Amino acid sequence: xxxxxxxxxxxxTMMTKETIDYNAECFKAQISKFLDTSSDKITFxxxxxxxxxxxxxxFIRDYGIHFSVNRMLTADAFxxxxxxxxxxxxxxxxxxxxxxxxxxxxxxGCEMQLGGNDQWSNIISGVDLVRKTEGKTVYGLTFxxxxxxxxxxxxxxxxxxxxxDPDKTSPYEFFQYWRNIDDSDVSNCFKLLTExxxxxxxxxxxxxxxxxxxAKEQLAFYLTELIHSNKEAVLARNSSKALFSGMGxxxxxxxxxxxxxxxxxxxxxxxxxxxxxxLVTSKGEGRRLIEQGGLVLxxxxxxxxxxxxxxxxxxxxxIFKKGKKVFHRAFKG
Numbered sequence: 338x339x340x341x342x343x344x345x346x347x348x349x350t351m352m353t354k355e356t357i358d359y360n361a362e363c364f365k366a367q368i369s370k371f372l373d374t375s376s377d378k379i380t381f382x383x384x385x386x387x388x389x390x391x392x393x394x395x396f397i398r399d400y401g402i403h404f405s406v407n408r409m410l411t412a413d414a415f416x417x418x419x420x421x422x423x424x425x426x427x428x429x430x431x432x433x434x435x436x437x438x439x440x441x442x443x444x445x446g447c448e449m450q451l452g453g454n455d456q457w458s459n460i461i462s463g464v465d466l467v468r469k470t471e472g473k474t475v476y477g478l479t480f481x482x483x484x485x486x487x488x489x490x491x492x493x494x495x496x497x498x499x500x501x502d503p504d505k506t507s508p509y510e511f512f513q514y515w516r517n518i519d520d521s522d523v524s525n526c527f528k529l530l531t532e533x534x535x536x537x538x539x540x541x542x543x544x545x546x547x548x549x550x551x552a553k554e555q556l557a558f559y560l561t562e563l564i565h566s567n568k569e570a571v572l573a574r575n576s577s578k579a580l581f582s583g584m585g586x587x588x589x590x591x592x593x594x595x596x597x598x599x600x601x602x603x604x605x606x607x608x609x610x611x612x613x614x615x616l617v618t619s620k621g622e623g624r625r626l627i628e629q630g631g632l633v634l635x636x637x638x639x640x641x642x643x644x645x646x647x648x649x650x651x652x653x654x655x656i657f658k659k660g661k662k663v664f665h666r667a668f669k670g
Contacts (some may be wrong), residue, residue, distance in 0.1 A: 338357065382441070382445075509576055627641070627642045633657070651668055651669035
């Protein structure tokens with residue numbers, strides 16, 4: 338309901354209550370993969386239960402007095418936005434997150450808040466609020482964010498992000514992302530995302546060529562198995578190898594099924610096919626992709642933006658390669 342300005346160049350898109358509630362349930366389902374939710378070892382709470390019904394006047398009188406605007410504006414999340422514009426709406430985020438910590442301390446005895454290191458200012462603000470209102474000491478623990486060596490957050494792609502949800506990023510695409518990370522990022526990913534001993538990671542850091550590619554495959558398999566399953570990891574790895582060997586099963590590859598209604602007179606033009614597969618967002622983008630030599634169909638580069646794909650080709654299944662890393666299969670059902 339109130340967006341976190343951290344890491345943003347502009348205000349976050351407003352979401353409806355229904356969308357927010359749906360997202361919360363999705364987060365709960367994802368976390369359940371890693372934490373035992375079948376017993377009383379973990380308690381899920383939703384801050385909507387105590388934030389949505391707050392009386393704003395009472396809230397500001399009771400807690401607003403504990404926040405220095407001058408100090409808030411020294412936080413990176415706010416300072417970086419001052420030139421482009423920071424709304425009073427967003428300024429409330431730190432106050433809300435701080436109150437969350439106070440509420441959880443009072444209600445559940447929560448004494449530690451965890452988060453990425455971009456949340457440091459918000460967490461410390463909560464620590465201060467508990468100290469000022471309750472006279473108690475609580476703690477914050479932050480984690481290093483996953484970034485490239487240039488300091489850019491990993492996970493950002495032309496599509497937006499790498500998702501844990503298989504409906505947003507398929508297990509195959511997830512595997513391919515980690516299999517194709519930059520050589521300079523391999524060591525850092527192993528350190529942050531696996532339990533492999535540091536001595537082994539130091540050895541991996543010295544690898545190059547095929548040995549380094551093998552390490553990337555190891556990383557991709559480990560993470561795909563962790564997030565999805567061993568079955569999906571094996572399928573993604575086999576599909577990945579099949580692409581480069583020209584043989585084998587490509588069942589795990591993202592695919593689009595076409596129907597009789599999609600095809601006219603036994604053919605389908607390449608630009609419309611790219612749109613149906615979600616590989617481009619417009620015909621203009623598809624045309625530029627082809628003109629720049631970035632599209633391969635069944636191992637042959639497509640150079641004609643008016644190329645027609647036949648129904649017979651689609652019955653046999655075709656494989657697109659967009660750029661160096663994006664693969665997609667299309668077939669007629």
